[in-house]
Amino acid sequence: MALERLFRRRRAQGEARDIPELWAKCPKCDAQIYKKDLEHNLYVCPKCGHHLRMPASKRIEMLADAGSFEETTRLRPADPLGFVDTEPYPKRLERYQREAGRPDAIVGGRCTIGGVPSVLLVMDYAFAGGSMGSVVGEEITRGVEQAAQEERAVVIVAVSGGARMQEAALSLMQMAKTTLALDRLWARRLPYVSILTDPTTGGVTASFAALADVIFAEPGALIGFAGPRVIKQTIRQELPEGFQRAEFLLKHGMVDQVVDRRQLKAQVARVLGLLHPTRVGS
Numbered sequence: 378m379a380l381e382r383l384f385r386r387r388r389a390q391g392e393a394r395d396i397p398e399l400w401a402k403c404p405k406c407d408a409q410i411y412k413k414d415l416e417h418n419l420y421v422c423p424k425c426g427h428h429l430r431m432p433a434s435k436r437i438e439m440l441a442d443a444g445s446f447e448e449t450t451r452l453r454p455a456d457p458l459g460f461v462d463t464e465p466y467p468k469r470l471e472r473y474q475r476e477a478g479r480p481d482a483i484v485g486g487r488c489t490i491g492g493v494p495s496v497l498l499v500m501d502y503a504f505a506g507g508s509m510g511s512v513v514g515e516e517i518t519r520g521v522e523q524a525a526q527e528e529r530a531v532v533i534v535a536v537s538g539g540a541r542m543q544e545a546a547l548s549l550m551q552m553a554k555t556t557l558a559l560d561r562l563w564a565r566r567l568p569y570v571s572i573l574t575d576p577t578t579g580g581v582t583a584s585f586a587a588l589a590d591v592i593f594a595e596p597g598a599l600i601g602f603a604g605p606r607v608i609k610q611t612i613r614q615e616l617p618e619g620f621q622r623a624e625f626l627l628k629h630g631m632v633d634q635v636v637d638r639r640q641l642k643a644q645v646a647r648v649l650g651l652l653h654p655t656r657v658g659s
Contacts, residue, residue, distance in 0.1 A: 403427055419638050428575065428595050428638055433484050433501040436534050440642055441488035441497055448486040449520070450498075454512045460543045469505075469543065477504035481512040482537075485520050490532060491646025493653050496524040499534040500581070506538035509581050513541075514551025517585060521558040524567060530649045531562060531569040535586040539579015552584035559588055568652035570645055573600050573623065573632065587631075591648050593641065594623035594632040 401410050405427035414423065419439060420431040431439075437446055460466040474480060482505055485498035498520045500507045517533065524531045540548040562569055571589030573582075575598035583602050594600060601608075601621035609616055619625045623635045636644050 401429070403429070421638055426596070426637075428597060430502055430536070430575065431638070432503065433479075433499045436499045437484065437497060439638075440490055440532065440534075440645060442490060442492065446486055446488040446497065448484065449523070450483055450485045450516045451480070452512045452516055453480045454510055457547065458543075458545060460545070462543070466543045473505050477501055479504060481510065481516070482507050483513045483516050485516060487523075487527075487529070490530070490642070490649055493530055493646065493649040494527070495530040495532055495649065496520045497532050500536045502536045505541060507536045508538055508541035508548075509551055510541035510544040510548050511551065514548075514554050517555045518558040521555070521562050525561045525565050528565065528567065528655070530567055530653050532572065532645060532649075533569070533585065533589075534572045534574060535577045535581050536574045537577060537579060537581040539581060549580060552580045555585040556588060559585060566654055568649060570648055572641065572645070573598055575599050578602065578604065590652060592632045593634055593636045593644065594626065595638055595641075596623060596635055598623040600626055600632070
């Protein structure tokens with residue numbers, strides 16, 4: 378017993394939180410994956426091909442040409458409604474900002490994608506489940522307007538649980554605002570590519586995410602307005618197998634292509650090269 382106590386490592390209180398986790402578990406096949414290998418494989422399980430959620434910063438690295446990205450999203454959220462539920466909204470925001478390492482649930486800027494001048498906007502599920510509040514709507518609107526002014530394409534990576542309830546009607550207003558901004562882009566005959574990832578739901582699906590010239594979706598992504606459980610309770614019917622998954626929506630004409638993440642950059646670049654006016658005319 379003395380030897381056992383001697384060699385037993387006594388972990389200090391709170392020490393486990395300071396040690397980085399080296400392994401991740403696939404939620405589909407339960408495979409244990411070394412995190413460095415998972416990152417190298419773009420967060421796709423090497424065993425079963427399941428697409429895990431990917432950090433917004435890694436999305437930018439994956440899609441933007443190397444060294445071309447210039448961030449333009451800098452707005453910070455406010456609390457005009459003085460909203461309080463289980464805690465004040467500002468206090469909740471502080472926690473989200475600390476956890477996600479950014480002001481709100483979006484990051485974006487100028488870049489090139491396959492050599493095409495673009496505005497890339499990526500939603501961040503790590504911040505409040507990617508919920509769309511005033512900042513998200515305003516940053517998307519500004520990004521689209523900037524693209525129209527500078528004759529750039531627009532690529533938006535959507536991942537969201539829907540509207541942000543703490544901003545109530547102000548959040549819902551972003552649906553109309555982002556849609557109207559896209560009209561200015563289309564008036565200049567500039568392309569917009571939407572990438573739907575898991576999950577893309579609520580007001581995001583019902584506005585800019587579903588209005589692109591070309592809509593890509595990642596394999597297995599949950600895409601819809603209301604969740605399957607809510608729909609089932611509303612219509613009181615059994616839903617088809619795989620309802621609201623990317624493959625089901627492709628079969629029914631709601632998305633243009635389901636693309637493995639590892640081929641996504643090439644597919645987006647190809648579409649932008651075909652649709653951007655400077656490339657079409659060259």
